Amino acid sequence: MTVAIDQSMAIRHRRAWSSRVLAVSEPWLYASPAVILLSAILLVPLAIGISYAFRDIQLLDPMSGGYVGLSHFSEIWNDANFWNALRNTLQWTVVSVILQFVFGLILALMLNRPFPGRAVVQALVFLPWAVPAFLSGLNWAWLFNPVVGPIPHWMVALGLASTPENILSDPSHALWGPIIAIVWWGIPFFAITLLAALQSIPKDIYEAAEIDGAGPLQRFASITVPFLAPTIAITLLLRAVWISNSADLIVVMTKGGPADSTQIVASYIFTQAFQRLDFGYASAIAVVLLVILLVYSALLIFVRQKLIKAG
Amino acid sequence: MKGSPFRKTAFWVFHYTVIGLYVVVALFPLYWLLKVSVTPNNLLYSEGVRMWPSRMTFDHYLSVIHHTDFPLFFRNSVIVAAGTAVFTTLFAAGTGYAFSRFVFRGKFWLIGLMLVTQMFPLVMIIAPIFRMFAPLGLTNSLTGLIIIYTAFNVPFAAFLMQSFFDAVPRELEEAAMIDGATRFGALRQIVLPLTMPGIAATLGFIFTAAWSELLFALMLNSKQDTTTFPVGLLTFVSKFSVDFGQMMAAGVLALIPVCIFFFIIQRHLVQGLTAGAVKG
Numbered sequence: 001m002t003v004a005i006d007q008s009m010a011i012r013h014r015r016a017w018s019s020r021v022l023a024v025s026e027p028w029l030y031a032s033p034a035v036i037l038l039s040a041i042l043l044v045p046l047a048i049g050i051s052y053a054f055r056d057i058q059l060l061d062p063m064s065g066g067y068v069g070l071s072h073f074s075e076i077w078n079d080a081n082f083w084n085a086l087r088n089t090l091q092w093t094v095v096s097v098i099l100q101f102v103f104g105l106i107l108a109l110m111l112n113r114p115f116p117g118r119a120v121v122q123a124l125v126f127l128p129w130a131v132p133a134f135l136s137g138l139n140w141a142w143l144f145n146p147v148v149g150p151i152p153h154w155m156v157a158l159g160l161a162s163t164p165e166n167i168l169s170d171p172s173h174a175l176w177g178p179i180i181a182i183v184w185w186g187i188p189f190f191a192i193t194l195l196a197a198l199q200s201i202p203k204d205i206y207e208a209a210e211i212d213g214a215g216p217l218q219r220f221a222s223i224t225v226p227f228l229a230p231t232i233a234i235t236l237l238l239r240a241v242w243i244s245n246s247a248d249l250i251v252v253m254t255k256g257g258p259a260d261s262t263q264i265v266a267s268y269i270f271t272q273a274f275q276r277l278d279f280g281y282a283s284a285i286a287v288v289l290l291v292i293l294l295v296y297s298a299l300l301i302f303v304r305q306k307l308i309k310a311g
Numbered sequence: 312m313k314g315s316p317f318r319k320t321a322f323w324v325f326h327y328t329v330i331g332l333y334v335v336v337a338l339f340p341l342y343w344l345l346k347v348s349v350t351p352n353n354l355l356y357s358e359g360v361r362m363w364p365s366r367m368t369f370d371h372y373l374s375v376i377h378h379t380d381f382p383l384f385f386r387n388s389v390i391v392a393a394g395t396a397v398f399t400t401l402f403a404a405g406t407g408y409a410f411s412r413f414v415f416r417g418k419f420w421l422i423g424l425m426l427v428t429q430m431f432p433l434v435m436i437i438a439p440i441f442r443m444f445a446p447l448g449l450t451n452s453l454t455g456l457i458i459i460y461t462a463f464n465v466p467f468a469a470f471l472m473q474s475f476f477d478a479v480p481r482e483l484e485e486a487a488m489i490d491g492a493t494r495f496g497a498l499r500q501i502v503l504p505l506t507m508p509g510i511a512a513t514l515g516f517i518f519t520a521a522w523s524e525l526l527f528a529l530m531l532n533s534k535q536d537t538t539t540f541p542v543g544l545l546t547f548v549s550k551f552s553v554d555f556g557q558m559m560a561a562g563v564l565a566l567i568p569v570c571i572f573f574f575i576i577q578r579h580l581v582q583g584l585t586a587g588a589v590k591g
Contacts (some may be wrong), residue, residue, distance in 0.1 A: 035406075042462050049438065127574070131566060142343070142558075
């Protein structure tokens with residue numbers, strides 16, 4: 001009798017223990033494939049990449065691989081091309097993000113109001129985002145090309161240029177080519193995100209404000225903006241990081257030229273790795289870029305926390 | 312809306328004008344791509360700025376399909392993009408479900424880890440990935456690309472899937488679990504059917520992303536039989552930089568699958584993000 005009770009208690013105890021283990025590990029069971037993949041394919045290479053920054057890694061030189069300490073970084077410090085690329089990165093990122101944000105916000109506000117044909121319009125204006133970034137780059141490069149593209153001819157017709165010339169081969173304006181391409185391509189992303197945020201604002205708040213006599217501008221400033229602010233902050237953060245990291249449009253449209261006038265840090269890293277096959281130096285530049293982006297993100301999160309506390 | 316009829320009309324005229332401008336700016340570059348791709352070579356320069364050529368031809372498409380390797384590149388890209396979409400959505404659904412339904416130790420760090428992977432310059436890991444993949448036979452391989460693209464896309468897809476799961480009321484699966492279903496059974500029979508539109512949106516979104524990737528495909532695969540469409544198009548541009556008609560025909564062909572996908576999924580994408588925004 002007692003033996004039977006003992007046994008059944010032991011079973012119950014074991015079951016409780018195993019169900020506790022299951023309860024703790026169950027979320028990890030669902031998440032583990034992704035965790036393993038991310039660690040193996042992103043984090044391990046990231047660690048290796050950071051170590052490359054301190055080593056001499058030339059793909060075609062089997063004798064390379066020795067540790068060189070900080071010499072890559074002192075080389076970067078004296079590399080005029082790097083500083084030029086950093087300035088271009090700043091201009092490229094700031095201008096692109098601001099333009100994408102402003103045009104995306106206007107579009108989202110327009111689409112937030114029901115009107116006949118909205119579904120079709122929405123599908124059409126979001127279409128650029130489906131265009132592969134490299135193809136958007138090629139497409140704009142063709143539009144800027146006076147041989148097959150209309151834009152140089154329009155510029156002449158508008159009196160902005162005297163002869164139809166390719167903006168991409170003009171060192172003082174070439175960066176505008178990729179900027180226009182990435183803005184065209186990226187507006188839908190901001191519009192989609194902001195539209196989703198707009199649609200999640202409860203409608204009755206607006207109605208209440210209207211009954212209280214608030215005008216459209218007042219409603220926008222005191223309801224829409226505060227509701228959108230968190231989305232805007234996080235979207236701006238992620239997009240700025242993403243844009244400063246994205247090299248493909250530049251690689252496709254100008255390869256950093258003419259005369260390095262469109263070289264950004266990300267495309268410079270790619271050229272160092274791909275053309276010179278100097279993985280050590282490329283990794284060192286990437287580490288510098290990573291540190292800059294981390295500092296920038298930390299600053300933005302810090303400011304956001306301050307604002308939330310103040311508000 | 313208050314205000315006189317005149318102001319109302321003026322408002323809608325303004326609204327439709329701005330919307331119209333957006334549509335024109337969004338579509339014009341694509342229209343131009345299409346236009347040049349059907350312009351015969353002898354009219355290309357003489358009718359350079361005309362809105363539509365006086366004579367149309369599909370020769371550029373025929374020669375791209377019959378005389379180049381683009382059908383092969385197209386096939387490679389379909390395999391890579393579809394494989395990436397399936398695996399990413401599968402992995403992201405698991406992670407998104409864990410984020411949505413469990414409070415667990417390490418969740419904060421896991422979310423942090425996912426955010427960090429979105430931060431660093433991906434060009435940074437090109438070299439290590441190359442060194443890691445070469446001995447494993449994953450360079451010059453479509454499998455290698457699927458693995459990398461899946462890793463890139465899982466974090467964003469996981470957050471997207473989480474918001475779709477958040478939109479499904481917990482009570483539904485709790486009821487099923489009281490009736491004796493296991494949690495996994497409830498997930499499979501109740502939650503998954505309800506999140507189907509979200510899963511479709513994620514699949515389509517990841518498909519477009521993988522379809523577009525250029526730099527890793529360029530670095531890791533150098534052989535013709537594993538070249539993807541973006542790389543093929545880029546080498547095409549540098550090799551035959553004079554044949555605009557064929558290039559743009561190839562460009563239009565590259566656009567077709569992603570545009571179809573995106574046209575279908577974009578509404579679900581907005582809905583999905585709205586569902587997530589309500590909660591967070």
